[in-house]
Amino acid sequence: RGIFAFNEGLDRYALEPVAKGWDFVVPGPVQDGIENFYRNLNMPIVIANEVLQAKPVRVVEDVARFFFNTTLGIGGIFDVATRVGIPDNDEDFGQTLGHWGVPPGPYLVVPILGPYTLRDGFGEIADTTAGAFAYMNFFWFDVVGLSNWETTGTSIGSYTFRLVNLRAIYLEEIASSRKDAFDYYAFVRNAYLSNRQA
Numbered sequence: 001r002g003i004f005a006f007n008e009g010l011d012r013y014a015l016e017p018v019a020k021g022w023d024f025v026v027p028g029p030v031q032d033g034i035e036n037f038y039r040n041l042n043m044p045i046v047i048a049n050e051v052l053q054a055k056p057v058r059v060v061e062d063v064a065r066f067f068f069n070t071t072l073g074i075g076g077i078f079d080v081a082t083r084v085g086i087p088d089n090d091e092d093f094g095q096t097l098g099h100w101g102v103p104p105g106p107y108l109v110v111p112i113l114g115p116y117t118l119r120d121g122f123g124e125i126a127d128t129t130a131g132a133f134a135y136m137n138f139f140w141f142d143v144v145g146l147s148n149w150e151t152t153g154t155s156i157g158s159y160t161f162r163l164v165n166l167r168a169i170y171l172e173e174i175a176s177s178r179k180d181a182f183d184y185y186a187f188v189r190n191a192y193l194s195n196r197q198a
Contacts, residue, residue: 003109004185010112011167019167026168033077034165040069040076045127049091053099058089065089094123094196104196107189115192 023031043066050058065081065088073080082088097119098104105118116124167174181187 001185003111006111007109007114015164015167018164019171022164023168023171031165031169035169036079037076038162040066042131045131046089046091049093049096050089052096053091061087062089092123093126094120097123107193115188117196120196
């Protein structure tokens with residue numbers, strides 16, 4: 001609860017005001033397009049986890065989703081795949097570990113990053129590391145020619161940009177949840193654990 005309170009303070013006094021400013025300046029459809037781009041960028045990680053979970057049907061669906069959104073969706077900005085009826089699957093390494101019998105472990109609240117189970121925290125580290133090597137380090141270091149420090153700064157900047165945009169998308173939903181929940185910590189914990197179980 002202490003770390004949750006710290007994160008809440010950081011959100012209220014730093015992230016939320018920036019997100020409100022972003023929401024005021026940037027139209028909703030543009031915010032959605034930015035989030036679509038990042039979700040599409042993450043699709044190879046999703047597909048890799050589906051391979052690790054031995055889910056061939058989902059692999060085919062998400063290869064098709066990645067192809068359609070990258071080409072017709074202009075780099076993923078437009079979600080063409082959903083419009084043509086391709087399911088939107090979401091797999092990560094935490095789910096892969098769970099698929100093969102690794103228990104979730106204790107519930108944790110990580111400073112700045114938020115809620116995880118121990119298993120899903122390790123999964124997030126694996127997915128984030130794989131994504132960084134696959135995209136940022138390859139493109140910015142090998143193609144553009146940035147140094148390692150510049151590449152790291154670019155990765156952090158990209159993460160922060162997505163976080164602000166995502167926070168802007170959920171401004172009203174989070175405000176409503178804070179207002180209606182008797183115990184907001186318990187609400188977030190239960191919502192997170194229920195979502196991961198599902």
